[in-house]
Amino acid sequence: MRRRVEAQINALGYVPDGAARALASRRSRTIGAVIPTLASAIFAGGIHAFEAKLDDGGHSLILATSGYDAAQEIRHVQNLVERGIDGLLLVGKTHDPAIFSLLNRRAVPYVETYTSRNDGGHPFVGFDNRHAAYRMARHLIDLGHHEFAMVAGITAGNDRAAERVQGVREALDEHSIPLPTERFIECPYDIPAGRRAVRRLLAAATPPSAIICGNDVLAIGGVLECQATSIDIPGRVSITGFDDLPLAGHLTPGLTTMHVPSGEMGRKAAAYLLSRLHGDTPEPATILDVDLIARGSTGPSPGRQGFGSAPGSAMV
Amino acid sequence: MRRRVEAQINALGYVPDGAARALASRRSRTIGAVIPTLASAIFAGGIHAFEAKLDDGGHSLILATSGYDAAQEIRHVQNLVERGIDGLLLVGKTHDPAIFSLLNRRAVPYVETYTSRNDGGHPFVGFDNRHAAYRMARHLIDLGHHEFAMVAGITAGNDRAAERVQGVREALDEHSIPLPTERFIECPYDIPAGRRAVRRLLAAATPPSAIICGNDVLAIGGVLECQATSIDIPGRVSITGFDDLPLAGHLTPGLTTMHVPSGEMGRKAAAYLLSRLHGDTPEPATILDVDLIARGSTGPSPGRQGFGSAPGSAMV
DNA sequence: CTGTTAGCGCCTTCAA
């Protein structure tokens, strides 16, 4: 009998109706994610892992991109909530309060990623951008650098970018190393922007010996600019990135960067949400380790010919 | 009165229920996409554009990845159909027939991308992989190359990869140029694989003077391998890619590659689906132009020192 | 354990 029913199910091509199921069960088995962009490969890896893990748990991913725009973000969240998502992934910690009230009212679990909070406000799976950037600056300071520049992402509306700038400034301040405005450039996360910024920095009368980039895309642009113009790295300038994209280690020289475990972050964010949906109360604050991967793009500060002002670097 | 109702809507935090709406209206305003992977940045740009266009049209994207596996693909399609998607984006032209019968039974519009059909079977927005690869091989033949190698993607279950191989073989055959098995390598689309393949090819007793890669990821790996080992491109070997990723033009030398308008493809695929949902009958076969971008990674065939067998290339 | 039934919240038709 059961066999005959199942035979008919196949024969007639019956497929259960998700909308009806969602309406009756009050669960869509769908999880939303609003990320800044998919174009730059920064989030692609993490989302890939997130989706895979969600799929294991029987859930599907509804993806939306905000273009680093808060208005878009809230619009998408509203939209996703209307669609009945069972959970939501967000990037960063700066969000319109309306987002959280919306989510709380409908009791939709959410996680922030690529960030760690110190205010205990919202669940997250991420890391400390400020401290990571601080460590990167320290790495260069330890190598004897004094002439710094930074090529940051657009900090307005991007807390990760802003915290990385803070971390760098903090390390430099501790050593009384200045970061003059002409050595600080904000630009969008793309290769041409990175190239332009590094070109401009190196064309200055007194170019920096170390350039800290806000992420790998910018840093890769910088390294490629130097390759294109035969500027020796790290002989003339050291360059650092952030993310450790798959490409980073394959450049010549390899890019010194901060490894971000984006796959693990995606999986853990999914696990958190899935766990919440099971009625459990998983750890709401997961801080992931980021590792400074020192490759060939950073080296000791070169002697500053004609400048006696860089103590301790003359021997290099 | 109307004002008071709206005030209450906001005050009470009322949000319309998408599941109920979907059940009653028989439309989810949701569109699915099953792509091979999000990890490799190949599809990220196109999906980004697809999502943006869908969003304009009031639809959301449900994304699933198959890992180039047909079983995963059909599982995801089944799942998406149950979820009540109003339309579906597929990559390539090789799909389990069950997918189409499922889609047709529920009258779900779909589009294939990254492919063009000659059999008129299914709607698509894409381009001719075979012909594009043929053109690329011709480009190298015209430069005087005779010693070819190809680093292809895994062709099993990947019609795009297979057609690119076909196109190359066709061009070589026309000129009676062999592609010996030791000069043909299939590997996954990642940088380390590209590096390994190119390394192996160039380590042979008689290395090729031209290496055609199945996509930019592989080709970038090849170029980076040569940079790392100081092998002159295009002096000693020419390398070509396929896709024209944002990075391609920024390498030194720039990568000669086939530009694929992935953003346009994503937008047009979305437009097609949206149009179908409006009840229109848009053009079901859209062939996009791909452009051969000749950059510095290809050059004339070098003289084959010690080999008199490469006619027409001695003068270079 | 199986069979029945009352909604889930919205859209859409129909009547007023």
Add this chain to the structure above:
DNA sequence: TTGAAGGCGCTAACAG
């Protein structure tokens, strides 16, 4: 134009 009511296809609670 506005209002009332019957499903949409399923789940979950309940009775048997």
